[in-house]
Amino acid sequence: MTAPETIGALPGTPEIPPVSAAMRETELKFALTAPAFNAAQQWEKFDPAVRRPRARRLMAVYFDTAAGDLARHKASLRVRTVNRRHVITFKWTGSFAGGWFERGEVEAASPTPELDIALLPPEIAQAIIRLTAGRKLEAVYSSDIKRVVRLLHDGTGTIEMAFDSGVISAGDKTCPVREVEMEFKSGDAGALYRLGLDFVAAFPARLESLSKAERGAALASGKAPEAVRAVAGLQGEPVLDGAIGALINACLGQFIANWPAFESGDAVKAVHQMRVAMRRLRSVLGLFQRAFPSAGFTVFREQARNIANAMGEARNWDVFAELLKTGPAAAFPGEAGFETLLAGVAQYRIAGHDAVRSLLGAAETLRFVLSLQGFAATHGWRNALAGEALPELSVPARDFADTSLARLHRRLLRDGKNITHLSAEQRHELRKDLKKLRYTVDLFGGLFDARKQIAAYGKSLSKLQDRLGVFNDLAVARELALRLDAGDDVAASRAAGIVIGWCARGAVEDDEGLRRMWKKVRRLKPFE
Missing domain, CATH: 1.40.20.10 (CHAD domain)
Structure with missing residues (x-):
């Protein structure tokens, strides 16, 4: 695996096998107020000739160990049920080309809503066992989401926009969800970010820096988000072109990763780490600019x-x-x-x-x-x-x-x-x-x-x-x-x-x- 793929790996994290492009998702998440959320569903970029699709109900149960091993390793495991169909999904973060906004994703159909990691590819099932040290997996939190999906084609790429509203639950604690997910499907990778820029220009949206799984894990544990230090540097034998993107991603990722800690954790440390991220970014951009x-x-x-x-x-x-x-x-x-x-x-x-x-x-x-x-x-x-x-x-x-x-x-x-x-x-x-x-x-x-x-x-x-x-x-x-x-x-x-x-x-x-x-x-x- 080249350095751009491994930069930022957590020290001591068990290795997850390299993934193909088909096993990755790149997406943006935006949180909106109720009025903005409703208005966004009528965005002028949607083809008026295409009827708005009906909403689907997505019910998911997320699994982890009692010690929260998957959450600690920035991974999640769920069983989602949609129209009596059950899908097991394993997701994890890494240092992918899409930086903070890209993650690994592997799915497998399941005949029942019960978790069976043996249905996943063998290398992924083994990775889960390593991440959890073989400890028992149990249901920790769940989500109940109403989703409306629209597709956008801008001539350079295809983007799926999902309008999600609902709730995340952990015991008697709940967290509301009202967000728009933009997922890159095909074409030019830049199309996703161009569409994101158009969207935030049209609606008062806030970048959601935590996934539903991360919010659920925090809700279940009751732990405040922690400030995030700079990740490890380049490894392996990358070429310069890939290294430039990897280092930009690392600095930008550290900046965004500290937003939750600033809002509801140790704000003092979060401010410090965000400034460090921007200083590191300035340094590497200066090197490349020269x-x-x-x-x-x-x-x-x-x-x-x-x-x-x-x-x-x-x-x-x-x-x-x-x-x-x-x-x-x-x-x-x-x-x-x-x-x-x-x-x-x-x-x-x-x-x-x-x-x-x-x-x-x-x-x-x-x-x-x-x-x-x-x-x-x-x-x-x-x-x-x-x-x-x-x-x-x-x-x-x-x-x-x-x-x-x-x-x-x-x-x-x-x-x-x-x-x-x-x-x-x-x-x-x-x-x-x-x-x-x-x-x-x-x-x-x-x-x-x-x-x-x-x-x-x-x-x-x-x-x-x-x-x-x-x-x-x-x-x-x-x-x-x-x-x-x-x-x-x-x-x-x-x-x-x-x-x-x-x-x-x-x-x-x-x-x-x-x-x-x-x-x-x-x-x-x-x-x-």
Whole structure:
């Protein structure tokens, strides 16, 4: 299996066999209000000569182990009943060409509504046994959906649109469903994303980032969604053309995967991980733009920067709140003014998170996601290349990585000279160099044979980045402390002064420690 197929595999996940194109589904899901849902069924793109089909009732029971092994491995297993016909379906996510919006799907007819995984292809049944460690499968949750299906043909592709309304149930807990699924059936892969863009321009829709199975599993477990860290990088021997799409998918997938955690989980970690996703995306797009100048790379890189910046206020106040509570407020527990400062910080944090919520619900963000995924699915970067340059995309991705990593390494060494004497601005630029290099190591390092050497190099970069990050956080914290209005509150003013002094003292760097870290990075030669 090539690297674009395996990037992002969960550590320790039992292998699921490679799948054919017929065993994959690529779809978009949009949640709508009741009025928008009804209006969308009368969309002008539907052929008025074709009568609206009758609704079908889809009843499904989902199975998992008591420990939730399938859900933990991002897989689902169900038996669906439609008009007395029973179908067993196994679905799983992976790093497919369609990125976040594509998954593996295998079905088998069943004579009864009882689950029998032996009816599935043997390799899939064995994969389920490995995923569950052979533990007993039991009914965990169910869905009762009314579905109306329409087909759209735009001359380049065929898309099936399903209008689903109903409920997901787990015991006495329920979750309503009102969504539109657009599934790619045939033709040009970009047709799905173009239609999605047309749809969100016509109706106030929100991208649904969780499948029905994921919502059902969450309902059954009662667990809040967790923030999602960046996935593993490229593996195997991919060519550069496939690697570009795979890395775009990985970054975009991490961004979308953190939406549920932001809404109903650990919002602080989710904001951080979404910003990381956009920074990683900017880094890889910058690498590719340098080698293959394309308006697409430029536009999406700028949009990723704007999204990351829009989340910066929330992230800065989150970091400041933690620093305040664990630092000066903990060191001076008798200072009454810290309570007032923390209340002020809480208000800024609420405003910052509200801004992130607005960002994720904005039409511009939705267009960014759909346009970028369409760009990846259709290999849009090829359009900017002259015919004679296209073979350059067929070179091994490792060759491109080797050249890029060596160049970024040289730049780091150049900008880090006399590190203890750099100004605050120069340190900030050095930290950006570190991020770009570390992200590149993370994403391309798996293509090299010297894994331990690469890992050690990445770890050293990370430590140096963290050290410079502390200096940056303290500088930002000092600015935020000055923004807190203590008014005539003497105690709060005193506490604010303590915070500013704390930051100033902490910003006095440990020159010897910084110098030792830098020497260690300079001595490492991971690409020789």
